[in-house]
Amino acid sequence: MLRFIISKLGVLIPTFLGVTLIAFSFIRMLPGDPIELLAGERGVSPERHAQLMADLGFDRPIWEQYFSFLWGILQGDFGVSFTSRTPVLEEFLTRFPATVELAGCAIIFAALIGLPAGIIAAVKRGSAFDHTLMGISLAGYSMPIFWWGLLLIILFSSPDMLGLTPVSGRLSALFWIDQDTGFMLIDAFVSDEKGAFKSAVSHLILPTIVLGTIPMAIIARQTRSAMLEVLGEDYVRTAKAKGLSPLRIVGVHALRNALITVITVIGLQVGVLLAGAILTETIFSWPGIGKWMIDSISRRDYFAVQGGIVLIASIVMTVNLLVDFMYGLINPRILHRR
Amino acid sequence: MIKRGLLATAALASMLTMGAVTAEAKTFVYCSEGSPEGFTPALYTSGTSFDASSRNIYNRLVEFERGSTIMQPGLAESWEVSEDGLSYTFKLRPGVKFHTTKYFTPSRELNADDVLFSFNRQWKADHPYHKVSGGTYEYFSGYVSFPDILQTIEKVDDLTVKFTLQKPDAAFISKIAIDFASIHSAEYAQQMMDAGSPEKFDQEPIGTGPFQFVSYQKDAFIRYQANENYWSGRAPLDKLVFAITPDAQVAYQKLAAGECHLVPYPNQADLAAIEANKDLTVDSQEGMNVGYLAFNTEKKPFDDKRVRQALNYAMNKESIIKAVFQGAGNAAKNPLPPTLWGYNEEIQDYPYDPAKAKALLAEAGVTELSTNIWAMPVKRPYNPNARRMAELIQADWANVGVNAEIVSMEWGEYLSRSQKGDHDTVLLGWTADYPDPDNFLSLLNCASAKSGGNRARWCHKEFDDLFQEAVKVSDPEKRTQLYEQAQAVFKEEAPWVTVAHSVVHKAMSNKVVDFRIDPLGGHVFYGVDLEE
Numbered sequence: 090m091l092r093f094i095i096s097k098l099g100v101l102i103p104t105f106l107g108v109t110l111i112a113f114s115f116i117r118m119l120p121g122d123p124i125e126l127l128a129g130e131r132g133v134s135p136e137r138h139a140q141l142m143a144d145l146g147f148d149r150p151i152w153e154q155y156f157s158f159l160w161g162i163l164q165g166d167f168g169v170s171f172t173s174r175t176p177v178l179e180e181f182l183t184r185f186p187a188t189v190e191l192a193g194c195a196i197i198f199a200a201l202i203g204l205p206a207g208i209i210a211a212v213k214r215g216s217a218f219d220h221t222l223m224g225i226s227l228a229g230y231s232m233p234i235f236w237w238g239l240l241l242i243i244l245f246s247s248p249d250m251l252g253l254t255p256v257s258g259r260l261s262a263l264f265w266i267d268q269d270t271g272f273m274l275i276d277a278f279v280s281d282e283k284g285a286f287k288s289a290v291s292h293l294i295l296p297t298i299v300l301g302t303i304p305m306a307i308i309a310r311q312t313r314s315a316m317l318e319v320l321g322e323d324y325v326r327t328a329k330a331k332g333l334s335p336l337r338i339v340g341v342h343a344l345r346n347a348l349i350t351v352i353t354v355i356g357l358q359v360g361v362l363l364a365g366a367i368l369t370e371t372i373f374s375w376p377g378i379g380k381w382m383i384d385s386i387s388r389r390d391y392f393a394v395q396g397g398i399v400l401i402a403s404i405v406m407t408v409n410l411l412v413d414f415m416y417g418l419i420n421p422r423i424l425h426r427r
Numbered sequence: 428m429i430k431r432g433l434l435a436t437a438a439l440a441s442m443l444t445m446g447a448v449t450a451e452a453k454t455f456v457y458c459s460e461g462s463p464e465g466f467t468p469a470l471y472t473s474g475t476s477f478d479a480s481s482r483n484i485y486n487r488l489v490e491f492e493r494g495s496t497i498m499q500p501g502l503a504e505s506w507e508v509s510e511d512g513l514s515y516t517f518k519l520r521p522g523v524k525f526h527t528t529k530y531f532t533p534s535r536e537l538n539a540d541d542v543l544f545s546f547n548r549q550w551k552a553d554h555p556y557h558k559v560s561g562g563t564y565e566y567f568s569g570y571v572s573f574p575d576i577l578q579t580i581e582k583v584d585d586l587t588v589k590f591t592l593q594k595p596d597a598a599f600i601s602k603i604a605i606d607f608a609s610i611h612s613a614e615y616a617q618q619m620m621d622a623g624s625p626e627k628f629d630q631e632p633i634g635t636g637p638f639q640f641v642s643y644q645k646d647a648f649i650r651y652q653a654n655e656n657y658w659s660g661r662a663p664l665d666k667l668v669f670a671i672t673p674d675a676q677v678a679y680q681k682l683a684a685g686e687c688h689l690v691p692y693p694n695q696a697d698l699a700a701i702e703a704n705k706d707l708t709v710d711s712q713e714g715m716n717v718g719y720l721a722f723n724t725e726k727k728p729f730d731d732k733r734v735r736q737a738l739n740y741a742m743n744k745e746s747i748i749k750a751v752f753q754g755a756g757n758a759a760k761n762p763l764p765p766t767l768w769g770y771n772e773e774i775q776d777y778p779y780d781p782a783k784a785k786a787l788l789a790e791a792g793v794t795e796l797s798t799n800i801w802a803m804p805v806k807r808p809y810n811p812n813a814r815r816m817a818e819l820i821q822a823d824w825a826n827v828g829v830n831a832e833i834v835s836m837e838w839g840e841y842l843s844r845s846q847k848g849d850h851d852t853v854l855l856g857w858t859a860d861y862p863d864p865d866n867f868l869s870l871l872n873c874a875s876a877k878s879g880g881n882r883a884r885w886c887h888k889e890f891d892d893l894f895q896e897a898v899k900v901s902d903p904e905k906r907t908q909l910y911e912q913a914q915a916v917f918k919e920e921a922p923w924v925t926v927a928h929s930v931v932h933k934a935m936s937n938k939v940v941d942f943r944i945d946p947l948g949g950h951v952f953y954g955v956d957l958e959e
Binding site: 119120121122123125126127128129130131132133134135137141144169171172173174175180183184187239242243246247248249252255256257258259260261262263265267268371372373374376377380381384389 | 454456461462464465470472560561562563565568569570626629630641642644645646647648650666668670671672673674676677680681683684685686687836837838839840842843846855856857870875877878879880
């Protein structure tokens with residue numbers, strides 16, 4: 090087990106360095122100078138430009154800037170956003186709970202619908218349900234998030250249509266609650282304001298569906314194929330021959346083995362969710378890290394973008410590592426492969 | 428299964444109350460277009476940050492009357508200008524109280540120390556607050572170049588402040604009415620410095636304005652409440668909320684659903700639907716802006732004014748405006764908007780005359796001209812669709828034998844390369860910072876040709892002399908004359924094709940009472956009310 094952990098960590102360090110390098114260089118490769126963008130139509134004199142570049146440290150050699158970025162990260166300093174003039178880590182942490190809340194709800198939504206759908210499709214392989222489900226999940230998988238979000242807003246939120254859910258945001262503007270944890274469901278629940286919790290839940294519905302759609306489609310498809318594989322195994326045939334009830338065969342014997350694959354897939358959805366959050370948060374004005382990243386990129390806020398990417402990538406890597414460990418625990422063959 | 432999921436969720440949603448905007452305490456919800464960068468206007472340059480700070484939390488010595496560009500006393504009750512135009516003495520309004528909030532209780536009223544603090548922080552590199560929160564003051568140091576204008580700022584007594592200038596600047600009063608010149612509490616600054624957290628001063632603002640800051644949830648809400656002790660009388664609204672909604676389509680849906688009261692930048696495409704909705708209204712006003720096409724006068728053949736004039740004649744402006752602005756723009760003949768004083772009514776625009784254009788090109792010896800038109804990649808109030816505009820200009824010019832290629836690139840790159848003069852012709856525009864012809868015509872002077880803000884790279888002695896003279900003179904009539912002459916020179920020399928002045932729209936609920944569109948593009952909520 091120790092060797093397994095060490096080998097995984099050994100891969101992690103170069104990956105992390107690669108991420109820092111990519112984050113650092115990609116934002117700088119984008120055309121557009123942050124100071125020109127700040128000045129807009131009026132322009133900025135070459136002297137003032139040089140002075141501002143020096144103030145931000147952009148006049149130093151590029152490798153020096155990279156190493157000071159790396160050195161900062163090692164000390165927990167991700168730099169200061171030059172639009173808001175606040176530390177990047179603080180900017181990230183104040184927005185992160187909003188993204189976690191949305192992503193958490195989305196993955197629960199995706200699993201609650203995707204898992205049973207995949208199981209039923211596998212059991213009823215070739216049936217009309219199976220074909221319909223696979224069709225829908227393919228559509229869900231390929232749906233442009235932006236279009237899907239606006240469609241749902243028009244359908245569910247527009248007063249001319251159903252008018253059931255709020256259009257955007259995390260809470261109605263009428264509630265003035267304190268943000269103690271940053272998780273709106275919790276903050277609203279513990280606040281004295283009547284109706285705030287209901288408002289928070291109703292604001293979560295559409296973004297959850299939109300962000301959860303792709304993972305739901307993936308989970309449904311993966312569950313189906315994992316189940317089909319397991320259902321074809323000898324021990325399932327033996328169980329059938331022994332006269333066990335179909336529910337017991339599927340629920341106990343097949344599902345447990347199929348779940349190994351499915352759990353990995355769910356774990357790997359973290360990256361997909363964070364990527365999807367960028368669009369979903371933009372559509373629903375959801376104040377999370379996705380929207381913050383988009384704003385920072387358009388402002389060429391180098392420090393916010395490079396720091397934000399490294400933080401997000403670190404989270405994805407950590408979750409993937411945990412999934413690897415869990416996978417190792419569930420399936421001991423992985424540990425003893427060597 | 429997805430369908431079943433949706434129905435289940437819809438059913439859940441229907442059980443929940445939506446919390447549409449109602450008026451118990453009068454809460455005004457403004458669907459603002461973005462997050463402010465911070466709350467100290469001097470540190471920033473965007474209108475979004477100014478709306479969230481200077482325009483509702485702070486005051487300035489001199490202010491613009493709501494919904495107009497008329498100057499009125501703000502924190503200064505009155506002011507005197509010396510004969511030579513070099514010193515300005517301001518009498519401060521007595522009895523002005525700073526906000527009392529849960530994080531600050533003022534022990535004194537506004538005095539001259541606050542004015543000195545607000546300017547010296549931006550000016551003096553050794554000021555204890557100069558470096559706080561990044562310490563760049565783009566307006567003060569860059570746009571209005573106060574370090575080149577100011578000589579001293581002195582406290583004469585507790586309620587008198589004297590500004591002495593290095594050289595006369597007739598636009599000085601207009602300049603100190605803009606956002607960066609907002610007055611802060613020196614006492615609060617000192618308290619935060621003593622507590623070891625000076626950057627809090629910029630995050631939890633204290634001002635003298637009609638609304639006081641309550642809280643900011645990043646990218647979500649900014650909350651304000653009425654300042655009970657406002658020196659000009661308490662605001663009719665009790666609470667003000669900025670619900671940050673960057674997508675204009677989503678903002679419109681929120682407006683229609685009653686989740687907010689005002690949308691600042693509705694999509695052109697939604698205007699008809701908003702007007703058709705019996706609960707909503709669209710207010711419009713000519714914006715204080717100009718959209719133009721600048722010729723790079725350093726490049727051949729655009730150094731020849733006959734070529735520039737010919738390309739002015741070759742453009743069918745009316746049809747371009749009809750197609751691009753869809754009725755929300757008017758043809759521009761001057762670089763100033765007609766709503767600004769100093770606008771020269773007498774100027775005749777170049778009419779659409781392809782024959783004349785061809786003749787002028789022939790006279791200049793230009794045959795088979797191949798050039799480019801740079802089209803902005805972003806939507807701006809002065810040009811909602813630069814690509815379309817460029818295509819129409821391209822077609823018009825083709826009629827007179829000019830072959831133009833349309834060039835587009837990322838916005839930052841566009842600004843930077845056009846500043847360096849890489850273009851032949853470039854589409855751009857301007858929206859006023861302060862209501863003075865100086866603000867528009869400085870885009871055409873020699874200094875900005877050097878720094879790059881002047882995209883025509885046009886440095887014309889006669890025009891520049893008139894411009895410089897007008898800055899020195901304080902007599903408004905004389906200034907008007909000088910600016911009118913400068914516009915005549917500009918028109919004859921044609922460094923730009925002045926394309927259009929656009930109309931701005933604000934979409935709002937019918938419950939909104941007395942919201943006035945600010946010609947300078949701000950959103951001011953003092954004086955606004957909500958009908959029950």
